[in-house]
Amino acid sequence: MKGSWCVLLALLALLSGQPAYAHKASDSYLNLEVRGQQVEGRWDIALRDLEMAVGLDGNGDGELTWDEVRGRHAAIAAYALARLKLNSDGSACPLQVTQQLVDSHTDGAYTVLMLRGSCSAAVTRLDIDYSLLADIDPQHKGLLALRHGSTTSTAIFSPEQPHQKLQLADPSAGRQFLDYLKHGVWHIWIGFDHILFLLSLLLPAVLVWRDKAWHGRDSLRGGAIEVVRIVTAFTLAHSITLTLASLGIVTLPSRLVESAIAASVIVAALNNVWPIVHRGRAWFAFGFGLLHGFGFASVLAGLGLPQDALLLSLVGFNVGVELGQLAIVAAFLPVAYLLRNGLFYRRAIMVGGSSVIALLAGVWLAERVFDLSLLA
Known part of the structure; x- marks a missing residue:
């Protein structure tokens, strides 16, 4: 039993301690197009990552200006092309x-490197x-x-998979499906706000609200049914808007x-501390799931959808999200079921963990509403 609560506590600590970005920890977006011998492309790299790599904040005031970024164009290009x-x-x-530009993504500002290259043959x-x-x-x-x-x-x-070979022959439908399925799995696993929203809804699934207090469910079946309802509602909703x-x-x-999305995490977490909606959480998941679908769509927009297999790739990405x-x-x-009857689960995990989630989501909300950078 002790090992079980350690696992659950570690999971909550890991998620709540991650960077406060919307859908990703550290990603770059590389888009290449091949025409015969020519290769053209666009490479979006987060300025926060380039600050760590080459240093952009010339005066050290914690605020990047266009002049500071422009002054490091040569260093940025040399660093990126070497890698x-x-x-x-x-x-x-x-x-x-x-050319070098600056663009805004959901998690902050990115430098945009416009690329051009030539191969010796088609x-x-x-x-x-x-x-x-x-x-x-x-x-x-x-x-x-x-x-x-x-x-x-x-x-x-x-870093574990730095080299890949890609055939330019038309990929099979199965290959395109699997490619986008992998992207879906990856993005739900690093979509910390989505995960914490889902966990906030799942934490009470093994409990029932009775006599103004949480009590452990009598059977795993009841908790499993509640989980199925919540996950199905969340899946259906975000699939629609995605x-x-x-x-x-x-x-x-x-x-x-x-x-x-940040506000939805706060509401879901605080509802565990001061239960207002303790029945019908599936409808709660559905309503906010509609918002989360737009969040997933912003990630997919960065990847691009192949027009020749648009529906297949969209389905693959969504299936990947569900598998994640x-x-x-x-x-x-x-x-959670093993721990449900203990005070540790009901107080430390349910109330304490939900409070930490709400606090972290509050920081996200402030960052996104006021365009701040509070967590590094």
Whole structure:
């Protein structure tokens, strides 16, 4: 039993201690397009990551200005190009940066490197070596979308997987589905606000509110049914808005969406401390799940959807999100059920853990509403 509560406490501590970014820890977005021998692309790298790598804040005041970033353009380009190598049929395809811009993502400002390169012959397979931030951040991921004609291939680079070979022949439907499925799993696992919202709804699943107090459920079956209701409602809701937003049918300002998602985490967590909605949490999950779907869509927009397999890729991403959720539920539910009758679960985990989640989400909300940077 002691080992069980240690596992659950460690899970909550790990999640609540992560960086306060909307959907990702440290990612860069690399978009490449191949036309014959030519390679063109765009590489979005977070300024916060470049600050660690090459130093951007010249006066050390904690605020980056355009002049400070522009003054480090040469250093940024040299650092990035040294960590991205393209080869075709054994010959290098040297890249150059043609322009540097700044763009705003949901988790902050990014520098945008416009890339151009040339290979010695028409490209049929591209070998890519990616080592950005490998010596600084072991959790960093590089998200690649490689376009050739009407097809798009994707890949995820990491310090553990810095080298990949991509064929430019039309990828099979199964390959595209699996590529986006992997992206879906990855993004739910690093989408800390989504995970904490889900955990806030799951924490009471093994309890019942009776006589103005939480009590452990009599059977695992009751808790499992409650979990199924919550996860199904959340899945259905965010699948609807993810699809509508990805297809461009409905769009909302990202700042509004991210702020509302942070607020949903606060409400869900505080409801565990002062229960107002202790029945019908599935409807609660559905309502706020609609907002979270727009958040997932912003991530998918960064990856891009291949127009030749748009629906298949969208389904793959959504299935990946659900598999990532199920893995979290599978780890959480048995441990929570074992601990449900103890004061440790009902007070330290349920009340204490929910309070920590609400506090962290409050910081997220302040950051997103007022465009601040409170947590590094």
